[in-house]
Amino acid sequence: MIGIRRWAILAAFLWLAIASEARKKLKRDELESLKSIETDIDEEFDELESCQCGVFMSQQIGIREGRRRPRGPPEGKPVVTYDTESPSLPCGTGGFKHCISKCLDVILKYLPRAGPVICGAVERDIYREKAFLFIRNCGGQWTPTNFSAGKEFCCTDGQHHKC
Numbered sequence: 001m002i003g004i005r006r007w008a009i010l011a012a013f014l015w016l017a018i019a020s021e022a023r024k025k026l027k028r029d030e031l032e033s034l035k036s037i038e039t040d041i042d043e044e045f046d047e048l049e050s051c052q053c054g055v056f057m058s059q060q061i062g063i064r065e066g067r068r069r070p071r072g073p074p075e076g077k078p079v080v081t082y083d084t085e086s087p088s089l090p091c092g093t094g095g096f097k098h099c100i101s102k103c104l105d106v107i108l109k110y111l112p113r114a115g116p117v118i119c120g121a122v123e124r125d126i127y128r129e130k131a132f133l134f135i136r137n138c139g140g141q142w143t144p145t146n147f148s149a150g151k152e153f154c155c156t157d158g159q160h161h162k163c
Contacts, residue, residue: 050085051099052136053106054078057122057153058129061144073141074134079121082106091138099137100145107133111149119155128152128163 056074084102110117118131131149134142154163 050083051095051102052084053082053099053103054134054136054142055080055107055118055131056134056142057118057126057131059126061132063130074132078134078142079118079131095137096135096143099135100133100147103133103135103145104147107147114149115153115155115160118153119158119160122155122158125157126153126155128154 054074056076056078060074060076060079062075082103084099090098114131119126130152133145133147135145136142152163154161
């Protein structure tokens with residue numbers, strides 16, 4: 001009887017040791033697979049593209065008389081565009097955030113003179129419209145940033161005036 005107990009204890013000890021080693025190997029394999037996924041993601045960010053900023057007016061994005069149409073890409077060409085100097089931003093969410101940041105830096109410089117700039121660039125009369133910032137990164141479509149000039153613009157014959 002004592003011999004059977006010793007064999008059972010030895011078998012239980014061996015089973016625990018093997019199970020423990022199996023868990024360690026499984027964790028190592030999971031860690032290796034996660035590392036390979038991370039390197040795949042990093043390789044995607046190696047492709048760098050320039051970003052483009054675009055300002056669209058209320059009517060171009062579907063806001064007319066305070067009513068908004070279903071969301072979608074803006075209509076027509078942007079009133080004002082700005083391209084970054086050189087390809088410098090990765091494609092993906094990181095590049096998207098950096099592109100917004102670069103665009104905001106540029107837009108904030110020109111915001112005090114935005115009225116004459118927008119009115120000089122728009123090819124129609126506008127009345128009480130806001131300007132909205134969109135970006136295009138990695139050759140995609142215009143993407144809204146949810147940033148807009150806090151003021152409304154009014155232009156007649158390309159000249160800015162108070163609304």
